[in-house]
Amino acid sequence: MGKLKPHLRLKIDELFLRWLSETDTQEILRENLSLIKKGENIDYTPSSAFQYKSHGSPASPLLRVSSPTTPPCSPIPNSTPSPRSPRRRSTNKLSTSLSKSLTAKLFEDRKAAESNRQPVNVPQFYFPYGRPVDAGVNEKVLEKVSEVFRSLQVIRKHEMDELTLACGCPKYWRMALFHAAGGKDDVPLTEEMFVTMWQRVISECHDDSSRLFRLLVKPKCNYISAEDWYPMIQDVVNSHPGLSFLQDAPEFHSRYIHTVIARIIYVVNRSWTGKITLPEFRRSNILSVLQLLEEEDDINQITDFFSYEHFYVIYCKFWELDSNHDLFIDKKDLSRHNEHALSSRIIDSIFSHGSVLSSNSVQEGLMSYTEFVWFLLSEEDKKTPMSIEYWFRCMDLDGDGYLSMYELQYFYEEQLAKMEGLGIETLPFEDCLCQMLDLVKPLEGDRISLRDLKACKLAYIFFDTFFNLEKYLDHEQRDPFANMRNEETDLAEPSDWEKYAAEEYELLVAEEAGQEQSALDATDVEYQDDFELDDEDDEAIMSIDEAMKKLAASEPPESRTWNHNNNTTIS
Incomplete structure (x- = not known):
């Protein structure tokens, strides 16, 4: 029942x-x-x-275990109701009893309280597009916009500064404003075009986050895709004083732009869709970074997204692995990263379905440049939430949302084999498992969830233990709690990625300087006045010229195309 x-x-x-x-x-x-x-x-x-009594009280049906063999005698007329319809009499008596009971009184009190209840007006406390501003503020902005158009009539792409300032927007919003209003390279903005767009934006969006989001997205779209960022980042490349040297190398513009876009999506898009929603955009620091671009002339001081030194390190690392320079790398290429530091099993997992690569990349067995950016950021800084999720997805072989003991053993077996091959004393898996469980302290003792790893401040040690032998051995020689003590201090330290990028950049610059010096030393030779070229010398010089031509041909090509999630085309 x-x-x-x-x-x-x-x-x-x-x-x-x-x-x-x-x-x-x-x-x-x-x-x-x-x-x-x-x-x-x-x-x-x-x-x-x-049985039914003469006073009209029916017997309770709850105690009727068996029916009598003989039906009861007919009741005295007008004294009891007919036994064929006791329900009517019983209902009336029950209603009378209920009306006098505490339960009925409780129901009546509730009904009376509801009838006397006054409506309560709860003020709106959730504003998905920002708290509405005073209409007078928007009117003043529109007046300033009209003044700008009265002086300029139409506004072209390179004349957006004054209009952007009139709208009260940061400098680098100007291309978003220009394109949202319908402007193009050969189509200037009129007052009608811009005012129509701006009135629509300020009527629906009331804060900076929602307004910039609306300016960036395509019409009738509720997310920012990778290509939506391109005009804004291109404007940064063209106008920021810290990137003026790139004007002489236009072939690197698209590579820098797509590196910046890949870093933005990596940090902001937490749903792994490549589409940034308004809540994700609002939680990010995009607005403050764009404001800092306007204030800071040294682009390398802006370590979030835009640092050229970071781009240089990422691109050089990718170029070293991309053996055929088609801007795609396969498993074999990726295995050479950091002198084969990663295990082959984690690399296989990276290229597996449902992990961290797009379905097209998995099908073709190739990693695009954008996906390599995400890989390198995750590999060199395993303390960020996105990197923890990146490697968790790679280690979760069955996709059940947990790391089982079997999955941990599967990855640790290759680490054991490597240590045995190098003659390093090994730690049995059972002992290693006990250490890792003590390190992570999972809520469920026999399996580890993503939440457990994000709550653990030493997740980077956990991951390196199972698939990066070099870093694992490095952790074994350090105090694992030293970094935790540093985090408790008030001093803000650079992130692991910033440390790595700074070190690698210095090495790359020193290596390039050494190559240039070697080239100068090779050409700085004193010849005698009577030196004459014979046929062999002519052939040698010609071979050198041919080698230089081949070397020049092996430089990064000026135009390449690659796709990210079948949406972004870079040319």
Whole structure:
């Protein structure tokens, strides 16, 4: 029998109490109790208490164990209702009883309270597009916009500074404003075009986050895709003083732009869709970074997204692995990263379905440049939430949302084999597992969840233990709690990625300087005045020229195309 509803239980309890308070019921219960005390059997044959009485009280159906063999005598007319329809009499009596009960009184009190309740106006506390501003503020902005157009008539792409300032927007919003209003390279903005767009934006969006989001997205779209960032980042490349040297190398513009876009998506897009939603955009620091671009002339001081030194390190690392320079790398290429530091099993997992690469990349067995950016950021800084999720997805082979003991053993087996091959003392898996469980302290003792790793401040040690032998051995020689003590201090330290990028950049610059010096030393040779070229020397010089031509041909090509999630085309 199913569980009774609360109001039905109240009625049944009340009926039971009414039956128990009947005089006949109490007499029968006393008789039965005395028989039980004497050890005699109780006679369950119906008695007069279970039949309809002359005063009209029906017997409770709860005690009718068996029906009498003989129907009851016909009641005296006008004294009791017909036994064919006891329900009417019973209902009237029950209603009278309920009206006098505490339950009925409770229902009546509630009904009276609801009828006397006054409506409560709860002020709106959630504003998905920002808290509305005073209409007068927007009117003043529109007046300033009209003044700008009265002086310029139409506004072209390179004349957006004054209009952007009139709207009260940061400098690098100008290309978003220009394109949202319908402007193009050969189509200037008119006052009607811009005012129509701006009125629509300020009527729906009331803060900077929602307004910039609306300016960036395509019409009738509720997310920012990778290509939506391109005009804004291109404007940064063209106008920021810290990137002026790139004007002489236009072939690197698209590579820098797509590196910046890849870093933005990596940090902001937490849903792994490549589409940034308004809540994700609002939680990010995009607005503050764009404002900092306007204030800081040294682009390398802006370590979030735009640092050229970071781009240089990423691109050089990719170029070293991309053996055929088609801007795609395969498993073999990726295995050479950091002198084969990663295990082959984690690399296989990276290229597997449902992990961290797009379905097209997995199908073709190739990693794009954008996906390499995400890989390198995750590999060199395993303390960020995105990097933890990146490697968790790679280690979760069955995709059940947990790292089982089997999965941990699967990755640790290759680490053991490597250590044995190098003659390093190994740690059995059982002992390693105990250490890792003590390190992570999972809520469920036999498996580790993503939440457990994000709550653990030493997740980077956990990951390196299972697939990066070089870093694992490095951690074994350090105090694992030293970094935790540094985090507790008030001094803000650079992230692991910033440290890595700074070190690698210095090495790359020193290596390039050494190559240039070697080239200068090779050409700085004193020849005698009577030096004459013979045929062999001519052939040698020609071979050198040919080698230089081949070397020049091996430089990064000026135009390449690659796709990210079948949406972004870079040319």
